[in-house]
Amino acid sequence: MKLPYRIHPFAFAVKLKAKFSRYKNFRPAEDASFRCRSGVFALHIIHEAIAKSAIRIFLLVFLFSVNSYAQLGRDSLNFSLQSFGDRQVINNFDKQLNTYNLNTIAKYFYNSEKVFFGIRENFNSTVTKSTLINVKDEQLFWAIGQYGISDLFKLGMLLNNNFYTDDRQVAINKASLLTASLFAKLLPLQNIQITSYGGISQNNQIGSKDEGYIYGSEANIDKLTLGDFDLSSTLKFQNEDISPRKNTLRLMNLDLNNSFEESFFNTVSAYYSEQKKDFYFTADPQTAAQFNIVNNIQSRTESNYFLQDKIKFAAPNSPLSLDFQGRVAWRNIDRNTRYISPVNFANTNYDTRIEEFRLDFLSAADYLADNFSLSLRFSYSEKDEKHLPSRSDALNNLIFTERESLEQQKNNTSQLANISILSKIQLSNYDRVTFSIFHRKLRYDTPSDLNFDDRDELLSVGRILFEKEFSPQLKIFMNLEGSLNKIVYIFAERSSNNNLGRILKFSSGGTFNAGRLTSSNSAEVSANYTVFDYEELNPNFRSYSFRQFIFRDSSNFNLSATFRLFFSGYLKLSEQGDFRWSDFASKPQRYLDEHYAEPKIFYDYRYFSFGIGVRYFSLSTFNIKDGIDKLLASDYSSIGPVTELSYLVSDRINLKFYGWYEFIRSDDQNEREMANLSLKVYYKF
Numbered sequence: 001m002k003l004p005y006r007i008h009p010f011a012f013a014v015k016l017k018a019k020f021s022r023y024k025n026f027r028p029a030e031d032a033s034f035r036c037r038s039g040v041f042a043l044h045i046i047h048e049a050i051a052k053s054a055i056r057i058f059l060l061v062f063l064f065s066v067n068s069y070a071q072l073g074r075d076s077l078n079f080s081l082q083s084f085g086d087r088q089v090i091n092n093f094d095k096q097l098n099t100y101n102l103n104t105i106a107k108y109f110y111n112s113e114k115v116f117f118g119i120r121e122n123f124n125s126t127v128t129k130s131t132l133i134n135v136k137d138e139q140l141f142w143a144i145g146q147y148g149i150s151d152l153f154k155l156g157m158l159l160n161n162n163f164y165t166d167d168r169q170v171a172i173n174k175a176s177l178l179t180a181s182l183f184a185k186l187l188p189l190q191n192i193q194i195t196s197y198g199g200i201s202q203n204n205q206i207g208s209k210d211e212g213y214i215y216g217s218e219a220n221i222d223k224l225t226l227g228d229f230d231l232s233s234t235l236k237f238q239n240e241d242i243s244p245r246k247n248t249l250r251l252m253n254l255d256l257n258n259s260f261e262e263s264f265f266n267t268v269s270a271y272y273s274e275q276k277k278d279f280y281f282t283a284d285p286q287t288a289a290q291f292n293i294v295n296n297i298q299s300r301t302e303s304n305y306f307l308q309d310k311i312k313f314a315a316p317n318s319p320l321s322l323d324f325q326g327r328v329a330w331r332n333i334d335r336n337t338r339y340i341s342p343v344n345f346a347n348t349n350y351d352t353r354i355e356e357f358r359l360d361f362l363s364a365a366d367y368l369a370d371n372f373s374l375s376l377r378f379s380y381s382e383k384d385e386k387h388l389p390s391r392s393d394a395l396n397n398l399i400f401t402e403r404e405s406l407e408q409q410k411n412n413t414s415q416l417a418n419i420s421i422l423s424k425i426q427l428s429n430y431d432r433v434t435f436s437i438f439h440r441k442l443r444y445d446t447p448s449d450l451n452f453d454d455r456d457e458l459l460s461v462g463r464i465l466f467e468k469e470f471s472p473q474l475k476i477f478m479n480l481e482g483s484l485n486k487i488v489y490i491f492a493e494r495s496s497n498n499n500l501g502r503i504l505k506f507s508s509g510g511t512f513n514a515g516r517l518t519s520s521n522s523a524e525v526s527a528n529y530t531v532f533d534y535e536e537l538n539p540n541f542r543s544y545s546f547r548q549f550i551f552r553d554s555s556n557f558n559l560s561a562t563f564r565l566f567f568s569g570y571l572k573l574s575e576q577g578d579f580r581w582s583d584f585a586s587k588p589q590r591y592l593d594e595h596y597a598e599p600k601i602f603y604d605y606r607y608f609s610f611g612i613g614v615r616y617f618s619l620s621t622f623n624i625k626d627g628i629d630k631l632l633a634s635d636y637s638s639i640g641p642v643t644e645l646s647y648l649v650s651d652r653i654n655l656k657f658y659g660w661y662e663f664i665r666s667d668d669q670n671e672r673e674m675a676n677l678s679l680k681v682y683y684k685f
Contacts, residue, residue, distance in 0.1 A: 084118025212242035245278035351390035476510035569597035
């Protein structure tokens with residue numbers, strides 16, 4: 001049973017299920033540590049009032065305009081030619097430490113008056129060398145061919161081949177899918193396209209190979225004018241029968257746009273999808289023996305629905321624009337196991353269901369003038385998520401009650417509110433100020449008495465940025481940021497995690513451009529103070545401070561028309577220590593000293609650029625004794641040659657190479673060598 005604050009010393013508040021106030025009938029404990037937090041309690045009441053107002057605003061807007069705003073989901077249409085309308089080849093090879101990665105992307109299409117042909121290929125291979133060598137490959141390949149018999153009727157073929165392999169011993173380390181389909185397209189109107197298709201499918205998963213048929217139909221309506229409305233819609237129906245598995249897909253997406261006069265726009269949307277996938281998993285010995293199987297089958301069915309409304313007001317000659325958007329969404333996930341053995345039912349995977357309901361509201365206001373702009377954003381969302389076990393005839397009441405209790409621990413409800421303000425003021429032709437504020441409140445509840453993750457989170461962030469241009473050659477900026485993050489766990493079992501984090505950051509820098517020399521520099525100091533509410537009662541949670549200084553430099557100097565010097569690097573100094581907010585006193589415990597430098601000389605000729613130089617990196621960590629003396633704890637450094645090459649040929653071929661060889665020395669006196677490189681080839685037809 002969860003016990004509230006006034007019974008346990010670590011708790012902060014009592015969890016109550018009042019309709020509007022979480023803290024109705026609240027009685028603070030006679031504890032000095034709580035009395036000093038009365039200001040935080042007042043903030044919670046203020047936020048509750050804001051949440052109630054947000055609910056009323058949402059209901060008002062949603063009830064008076066039933067509209068939805070949804071994406072058309074073109075990616076879900078397999079036979080659309082738009083996804084094949086590109087020509088390019090990209091090869092990228094990276095070697096970082098003990099990881100090698102090769103990625104190839106190829107796209108090509110041919111289009112004539114009646115014939116269209118297109119391919120898409122994405123291959124990714126990763127090799128990791130450690131104690132063992134791990135190889136992981138993934139490929140996605142699509143090819144489509146289409147012949148237009150007339151403007152209203154087209155025939156074609158679609159080929160899809162996907163595979164995934166991983167030599168690790170994981171649940172699914174090998175899978176492949178090959179489908180070949182014939183399709184027919186009917187275009188009764190310019191804005192309507194209907195495609196029917198059928199073919200064969202071959203699916204291989206964890207050693208089980210299934211073959212069968214795939215068939216279905218999809219339709220696309222693109223901005224069809226119906227009186228005062230524009231209709232856009234996507235429909236899809238697909239069955240994949242690869243016995244003993246069956247996969248299905250149902251999709252419906254609808255957008256209805258209407259414009260009232262020139263300044264008022266309304267979009268109503270509705271969405272529905274249901275996708276069912278069957279997966280193999282290794283059967284337990286009792287189930288395998290009873291049903292004479294090697295792999296069991298689990299079905300996962302996910303259903304999504306939402307209604308959405310978007311209203312936009314933007315007068316042609318007015319600097320003010322308004323947006324309102326509301327959405328109601330449902331999601332259900334059912335997980336069912338094909339073969340269940342009553343003999344070993346208590347230890348088998350059991351079927352579950354997830355029910356999720358979500359309510360979202362978003363509003364925005366923008367004001368844009370010559371020397372002033374203001375943007376206001378507000379969003380509010382509620383989510384209710386329930387986890388339920390599915391009842392089975394082989395499941396007795398005792399086991400079902402136990403599993404029901406386990407699933408109920410995952411149930412949760414949440415309310416999230418965000419508000420942000422962004423303003424830009426042009427003081428003069430050379431001076432600009434940017435001001436921004438962001439505030440967020442999260443309230444997270446778990447109905448189960450066995451879950452103690454109930455919490456409130458408050459986050460406030462503010463920023464002021466000043467930019468000044470002294471001349472075309474010199475520009476500077478100054479930036480001040482601050483944030484407060486408060487986390488309050490409601491119940492005693494986790495209230496020792498309650499903390500308040502304060503972060504303050506100041507940075508300044510600029511760019512200088514004087515003919516041959518171009519330089520960009522910045523310096524930043526930041527401090528993070530995180531204070532735990534009950535550290536005096538739990539020594540494992542100690543308040544701490546983290547301070548940091550960073551200086552960055554990037555400079556380029558042209559020696560001649562073909563030779564230039566380039567330098568990039570940074571210096572980073574960090575200190576972490578125990579902290580006491582009441583005295584604003586810190587006792588340093590750890591210190592980090594980090595350096596990075598990369599000077600290079602480049603030779604540039606037309607579209608060819610070649611650079612060579614030195615790359616240096618070092619990181620030293622120190623333990624601080626008695627808050628004063630630094631004792632070296634670890635030391636790491638690497639140095640070696642670095643080279644960079646890029647070659648551009650008529651905007652069609654772009655070759656980029658970056659690599660370095662490093663000699664590494666660490667505090668254990670072990671010296672080693674390592675090569676790192678990145679190679680990218682981009683070809684545009």
